[in-house]
Amino acid sequence: MRRWIAPAVIALTGAVLAAVADSVTALVVCLLGAVLVSPLVFPFPLTDAMARDRSAKDGRAIIYWRPGCPFCLRLRFALLGRRAHWVDIWRDPGAAAAVRAVADGNETVPTVILAGAAYVNPDPRWLRGALAY
Known part of the structure; x- marks a missing residue:
């Protein structure tokens, strides 16, 4: 669950920027960043x-x-x-x-x-x- 904190924060930041600055670009960039740092891209690392x-x-x-x-x-x-x-x-x-x-x-x-x-x-x-x- 902890691995989803950073992607969630990035996605929420994008949503806030989109609402405040009326910028769809900020939302898209932040959502892309959230996906790139999420466990969807790299699974839980093994030793x-x-x-x-x-x-x-x-x-x-x-x-x-x-x-x-x-x-x-x-x-x-x-x-x-x-x-x-x-x-x-x-x-x-x-x-x-x-x-x-x-x-x-x-x-x-x-x-x-x-x-x-x-x-x-x-x-x-x-x-x-x-x-x-």
Whole structure:
């Protein structure tokens, strides 16, 4: 429930701005912002250990991301309908360490683990095809 607070505040701010300033644009921009920060775009993040366990069982890719990353957002939209395990590197130090281990010491996201191989900032179209199971 807590994850919906920020989107709700953004949407309410847009509604207030629209009412006070008579601006539909403000409402549309705020509603778009609310959707982008909502759990609709990024599901509840798993820990690195949870994602590795689940991936070992179901074979799905692990995608390391962080909030505010435009490349992660682009990848998320490109993968709509594709299932993967999303791990927020800012919430899990183990996930950040896993990314640094495969990205030359950097926390470059998105980083994808697919079938045991690591891909740093992969092309969304390529990954979409690779995840078409």
